[in-house]
Amino acid sequence: MAAAAGVSITTVSDALNGKGRLPDATRRHVREVANRLGYRPSAAARTLRTGRSGLIGLTVTTYGEEPFTFTEFAYFAEMARAATSAALARGYALVILPASSRHDVWSNVALDGTVVIDPSDHDPVVADLVRQGIPVVSDGRPAGNLPVHAWVDNDHEQAVIGILDHLAAAGARRIGLLTGTSTDTYTRLSTSAYLTWCERVGQEPVYEAYPAHDPCAGAVAADRLLARPDRPDAVYGLFDPNGTDLLAAARRYGLRVPDDLLLVCCSERAAYATTEPPISTLSLKPGRIGTAVVQLLIDAIEGVGPGQPVSQVMPTDLIVRASSQRRPPRTTVSPPRTPEED
Amino acid sequence: MAAAAGVSITTVSDALNGKGRLPDATRRHVREVANRLGYRPSAAARTLRTGRSGLIGLTVTTYGEEPFTFTEFAYFAEMARAATSAALARGYALVILPASSRHDVWSNVALDGTVVIDPSDHDPVVADLVRQGIPVVSDGRPAGNLPVHAWVDNDHEQAVIGILDHLAAAGARRIGLLTGTSTDTYTRLSTSAYLTWCERVGQEPVYEAYPAHDPCAGAVAADRLLARPDRPDAVYGLFDPNGTDLLAAARRYGLRVPDDLLLVCCSERAAYATTEPPISTLSLKPGRIGTAVVQLLIDAIEGVGPGQPVSQVMPTDLIVRASSQRRPPRTTVSPPRTPEED
DNA sequence: CCGGCATGCAGAAACGTCACAGCTCATGGC
DNA sequence: GCCATGAGCTGTGACGTTTCTGCATGCCGG
Structure with a gap:
């Protein structure tokens, strides 16, 4: 490459990287030759030399x-x-x-x-x-x-408090929680925020915990939650599949959503916009x-x-849909595929 | 590193890569020292030397x-x-x-x-x-x-033929196609397979094409297809959103799926399993x-x-759901989250 | 005519690895 | 005693950059 352009290796490097003291003519010439030969500087050598791989x-x-x-x-x-x-x-x-x-x-x-x-x-x-x-x-x-x-x-505590307030405002008297048994921060913070909120408003906590990585345990836990004698009239599910789990469980018990049971779950699934009824979700805004x-x-x-x-x-985003509103604002046909904004 | 182990650079390289003629004792010693120092061979240098980056x-x-x-x-x-x-x-x-x-x-x-x-x-x-x-x-x-x-x-021709045969077997008399205006191979092969099939069975082709990358054009095209005087009684949509587009269009025209209109679309969306009714899809098996x-x-x-x-x-996989069967086999509640195989 | 000073470029070292050739000892056969 | 052999290791490039230093050259003021 250097030989083909009739200059030294140094000059090639300088010309291509815009460094050194070179007249524009030389720079252009080197670039032109490089282009003609299809020459590309070796990424490996650059990484070795500079310590940066990109x-x-x-x-x-x-x-x-x-x-x-x-x-x-x-x-x-x-x-x-x-x-x-x-x-x-x-x-x-x-x-x-x-x-x-x-x-x-x-x-x-x-x-x-x-x-x-x-x-x-x-x-x-x-x-x-x-x-x-x-x-x-x-x-x-x-x-x-x-x-x-x-x-x-995310501000998980704030998110949970926001949801609980939202459900209470929609008329919930006893809000349940579907949570996990693992000790990760998300589960821990969310659960403790729930307990704190319950204490503040004077509600007895109603929750079921299950191993979140088990794809089947969720449905069972949802069922358990709705089978309790002190059945909640609103539930927040911490994990992605909880929406469908809870919806299915509600059907099994003949509970109408949102009339008998208000529902929110934490998920990014677009499909929750088209369930029957659409389920309110908490988006963590992964983007x-x-x-x-x-x-x-x-x-x-x-x-x-x-x-x-x-x-x-x-912050998180609470996307309110029919499942968490007692009086849904007339069910309009949503326009086809509104691109999700961020 | 070489100095720390009291050997030469070459010996380090050989010991770590299992090459050269070294007694196990030396190999172990070098590895032990490397471990203690937290030494990692430089990926950049190796790439430069071997020409392989991995x-x-x-x-x-x-x-x-x-x-x-x-x-x-x-x-x-x-x-x-x-x-x-x-x-x-x-x-x-x-x-x-x-x-x-x-x-x-x-x-x-x-x-x-x-x-x-x-x-x-x-x-x-x-x-x-x-x-x-x-x-x-x-x-x-x-x-x-x-x-x-x-x-x-994928074997796109075979896939289209399989779907058309499936729809015909389900009772379709006139099968429409929702296709694209672009000239990529997928669109081209699928469309020509459709035309060939129509010719073979003696059906007049009924199709609408739209620019597939436009997120709104699909709904319009679906509408156009169902508004035609020679309205099809079954439709195959080549693109992912066509399922919901067609379902929405069918509702607008008061067509029941699958009774008045059979539906299949090409998509990997899990959500099509839970639409009302569930929509049959062609999976390209991207995995x-x-x-x-x-x-x-x-x-x-x-x-x-x-x-x-x-x-x-x-090969592709046709996942038959309610939308393409005239006599749906009793609508059972699907078990919660069956993990997709393959 | 000479020192100072830009300008335009070239030389050489270094980055850390691997492959190859080679060097130094034992050992053993004859 | 001496050469052949092989085991166990070391030295030396070379990979293709970047960067630092430095050599010419030309121009200027004095």
């Missing part, structure tokens, strides 16, 4: 053997889309690397930093990354004392989270922003 | 400004999941790189090969990659004469495609398999 990891902590947790797939898909978008906009590419993947894959790719979704208590991979000085930003408060560089999470996480990560990589760990709490 | 690209040809096409999102999500899985199983990591992304991102990452989803006629990026000798495998027959190393696609594409790509990278271009045609 790659950031997207790590999913997996429970099963599959690389993605399907329970939160709609969340993950949207989050990954936004993260990819944000990374590309700043000149980085995203590599999907489940925490459970073979060790050799991890050590074979040079990462400038990584995003960790929902890190578990003492994830060995994350700890390893941090020890190597690679910036790590997590989606979700890091459990344990994982020393991540920054994290982004916003994904973008924020990547911005923080790249800031950390590039050394801009504060040297301190940053934590960013993002 | 990275493969997943390229989406985009139409709009966003990195993913939302119209086929369920397809893409599942395909990407399977592809990631397959790549990891063989020690490769996946990088998501929209064809439209900034040029500097493309040149900043060393790819051993790349998967292209639905390459457009003369994609400059793909052509560029091939010219550089990087293996490219495409999901979908490459349009034009893009010189990819291999491709995988299978993603896996196959990655296997072919890695084979090409590693030089196994034939040196010739390979083309692999995969």
Whole structure:
């Protein structure tokens, strides 16, 4: 390449990177020759030399053997889309690397930093990354004392309080909760916010907990909740499938939604807009989270922003549909496919 | 590192890679020291030296400004999941790189090969990659004469014929088609298969075409199709949203599904299982495609398999639901969340 | 005519790895 | 006693960049 253009290697590098003291004529000439030869600087060599790969990891902590947790797939898909978008906009590419993947894959790719979704208590991979000085930003408060560089999470307490207030305003007298048995932060914060709210308004808590990763336990728990003697007249489900679970359980008990039972669940599923009746959902706005996480990560990589760990709490969106309104505002036919705005 | 273990650089390399002539004692010693120091061989240096990065690209040809096409999102999500899985199983990591992304991102990452989803006629990026000798495998027959190393696609003709036969068997007398105006292979093959079938059985073709990337045109086209004087009594929609579009249009014209109108559409949406009535869909089995594409790509990278271009045609799956059966087999309550197999 | 100073470029080192050739000892056969 | 053999290790590039230093050259003021 350098020979073809009749200049030195240094000049080629300078011309292509816009550095050094070169007259425009030389720069143009070098670029023109490079173009003609189809020459591309070697990414590997550049990475070796500069210590920057332009790659950031997207790590999913997996429970099963599959690389993605399907329970939160709609969340993950949207989050990954936004993260990819944000990374590309700043000149980085995203590599999907489940925490459970073979060790050799991890050590074979040079990462400038990584995003960790929902890190578990003492994830060995994350700890390893941090020890190597690679910036790590997590989606979700890091459990344990994982020393991540920054994290982004939703304001789960505020979200739960908002929903409970909304249900109470719609006429609910006794609000139940469908929650999980695991000790992750999301479940813990949400449940404790529920209990606090109950205490504040003087309602006896009514809840059922089940192992959230078990795809069948949810339906059983929903059934249990509606079978109780102190059956609630409104339920909030913390997990994505709870909406359909609760709807099915309500049908089995002959309960009409929303007349006999108000329903809200936390989910990104678009399908909840078209169930019978449409179910109100709490959106965690995964797109916003994904973008924020990547911005923080790249800031950390590039050394801009504060040297301190940053934590960013993002609001959620309560999408009110027929299932949580006693007097639904005339059921109009919704226009075909209104693109979801963000 | 070499100094810490009291051996030479070469010995470290050999010990860690299981090469050379070293007694087990030395190997163990080196590994132990490496472990203690938290030493990891530099991926960048290895890539530079060996010419292999262990990275493969997943390229989406985009139409709009966003990195993913939302119209086929369920397809893409599942395909990407399977592809990631397959790549990891063989020690490769996946990088998501929209064809439209900034040029500097493309040149900043060393790819051993790349998967292209639905390459457009003369994609400059793909052509560029091939010219550089990087293996490219495409999901979908490459349009034009893009010189990819291999491709995988569904058997679209067979799929259409299967659906039309199914609808005819269910009692349809005049089957309509909702198709696209673009010239991509999927649309072309499917439409011509429809026309051929019509000719064979002696039915006058009844179809409407619309620009598939326009999120609103579909509803209009569905309406147009059902407003025709020669209104079909069954419709197959080639695109993901057609199911709901057609269902809405049918309601507007007071047509009952499946009694007055049989419906099938091509989609991966799980939501079609719970519409009223549930809509029969043609699944392209994106998981299978993603896996196959990655296997072919890695084979090409590693030089196994034939040196010739390979083309692999995969079967589709017709999921028959109430919308395409005149006599639905008693509407049972489906069990809660049956995990999709495959 | 000479020192100072830009300008335009080239040389060389370094990044960390791997492949190859080679070097130094024992050991053993004859 | 000496060569052949092989085991166990080391030294030396080379991969293709970037970056730092430095060499010419030309121009200017004095």
